Amino acid sequence: MPLVNFKLTPEGLTADKKRTLIAKVTxxxxxxxxxxxxxxxxxxxxxxxxxxGIAGQSVTDRRKK
Amino acid sequence: MPLVNFKLTPEGLTADKKRTLIAKVTxxxxxxxxxxxxxxxxxxxxxxxxxxGIAGQSVTDRRKK
Amino acid sequence: MPLVNFKLTPEGLTADKKRTLIAKVTxxxxxxxxxxxxxxxxxxxxxxxxxxGIAGQSVTDRRKK
Amino acid sequence: MPLVNFKLTPEGLTADKKRTLIAKVTxxxxxxxxxxxxxxxxxxxxxxxxxxGIAGQSVTDRRKK
Amino acid sequence: MPLVNFKLTPEGLTADKKRTLIAKVTxxxxxxxxxxxxxxxxxxxxxxxxxxGIAGQSVTDRRKK
Amino acid sequence: MPLVNFKLTPEGLTADKKRTLIAKVTxxxxxxxxxxxxxxxxxxxxxxxxxxGIAGQSVTDRRKK
Structure with missing residues (x-):
């Protein structure tokens, strides 16, 4: 009955990567x-x-630096 | 004060169905x-x-079978 | 595959009430x-x-009024 | 280590508003x-x-009134 | 209609601190x-x-160091 | 920046098991x-x-059967 929720940024998150993540965490x-x-x-x-956001900044802004 | 959160796949989930779901669960x-x-x-x-994912597979893959 | 999450205050939320809620929302x-x-x-x-909190106050404080 | 999650309707929620929200809640x-x-x-x-939904109605429907 | 969810460790989180947090984020x-x-x-x-957990360790373990 | 949330029933979920889960999913x-x-x-x-609940029944009730 476990439930796992991932929150991830979408870049590079292909259907195949999702498939692997689902299989491996299960x-x-x-x-x-x-x-x-x-x-x-x-x-x-x-x-x-x-x-x-992390450390008071959006990830978009952090990556610009 | 209750809060209800549904997580649903989007197929067939029309504005009308959402309206019904909101009314009935309330x-x-x-x-x-x-x-x-x-x-x-x-x-x-x-x-x-x-x-x-369910049972280690994405719902996309399960439905192909 | 749907997932339903209720957030509720605990008063009056007996095992029996939970049982009913689970059955009826399903x-x-x-x-x-x-x-x-x-x-x-x-x-x-x-x-x-x-x-x-609702309207800037905890439910505890709202109920005191 | 705190985690804050906002759920907001998207109208008027510009990148700049998000930036402000992230900075100020942190x-x-x-x-x-x-x-x-x-x-x-x-x-x-x-x-x-x-x-x-709020009060048994979608926000879309509430705003029509 | 916004919804805000904080996840916080419980130490030092008095009723008064919660009251302040609710008022200020609203x-x-x-x-x-x-x-x-x-x-x-x-x-x-x-x-x-x-x-x-953060960085692969529980907060309990991190604080021991 | 990923975030992982597990929802698990508490039986057998020792501090050591949690430590392993945090390390391995990271x-x-x-x-x-x-x-x-x-x-x-x-x-x-x-x-x-x-x-x-699963299949309209609480896990407590399912386990009794």
Whole structure:
């Protein structure tokens, strides 16, 4: 029954990378915590760099430096 | 004051369906828990099938089978 | 595959009320959107009234008035 | 280490407004709670008015009145 | 209609500090974005230091160093 | 800058298991997506079995069968 939510910036996040992430985090929960993969849910939210702040600045602005 | 968040895949999720969902879940909280509809908030997040995993696979891949 | 998250204050939220809420919201998604109940997930978060604000005040303070 | 998540409707939410929001909420957590700005994360989710309900109605419908 | 969710570690997070945080972030959204305070919702989640990771380590472990 | 949120039932979720989960998911994001571990945040929410529903039933009730 575990639920995993990733929030990631969209650059380079291809369908294939998402596929790998879903498979591997499901496997991690099965291996480390004995969680049933059949009821493991993964949701990936893509967050634009304007909408993500760290240290008081947007990621867009941080990357300009 | 309740808050309800739905995460749903976008196919078939028309403005009309969203309207129904908002009305009915607000009503459900009023009827079953006595919650005041005026302060009941509903947020619907639409999650693409590539970004949703179950049983270690994306929903996109599961539907191909 | 839908996911529903409720945030509710804990008063009066018995195991029985939770059971009803889970059953009825799952049924609502099946009836209105044709969602498969077997993969419908519901998570209820209980939020203390000190930790919930509306109109600039905590719910604890609003209820004192 | 604090994490702040805003859910806002997108109208008028320019890159500049987001920048201000990120800077000011980070500053608020530093000033009021002594939180280190370097590890303060802010995420802004934009929610369309069809997907946001209050008092049993979508915000789209409320604004028509 | 904005919604703000803070995730914070619980140490030093008194009812009074929460009250201040709720009031000030509601005010920030009114001042900077013109949001109506009456429908601004704030939810504070307290996350234990064992349950919070940064740079691959729990906050509990980081603080031991 | 990635953010990972796990929702898990609390049984068997020791400090040591949490430590492993934080380390391994941070490593997974570095290896598969090239994400910087220093700004990878992990938050684990523990959800009681009464508060988690699947297929219209609470996990508490499902486990009784």
């Amino acid at each position: 496997d991690l929960l099965a291996t480390e915590l004995g969680k049933n993969p059949d009821t493991t849910i993964v949701i990936i939210d893509e967050v634009e760099t304007d909408n993500w | 009503d459900l909280l009023a009827t079953e828990l006595g919650k005041n509809p005026d302060t009941t908030i509903v947020i619907i997040d639409e999650v693409e099938t590539d970004n949703w | 049924d609502l998604l099946a009836t209105e959107l044709g969602k498969n109940p077997d993969t419908t997930i519901v998570i209820i978060d209980e939020v203390e009234t000190d930790n919930w | 500053d608020l957590l530093a000033t009021e709670l002594g939180k280190n700005p370097d590890t303060t994360i802010v995420i802004i989710d934009e929610v369309e008015t069809d997907n946001w | 005010d920030l959204l009114a001042t900077e974005l013109g949001k109506n305070p009456d429908t601004t919702i704030v939810i504070i989640d307290e996350v234990e230091t064992d349950n919070w | 490593d997974l994001l570095a290896t598969e997506l090239g994400k910087n571990p220093d700004t990878t945040i992990v938050i684990i929410d523990e959800v009681e079995t009464d508060n988690w």
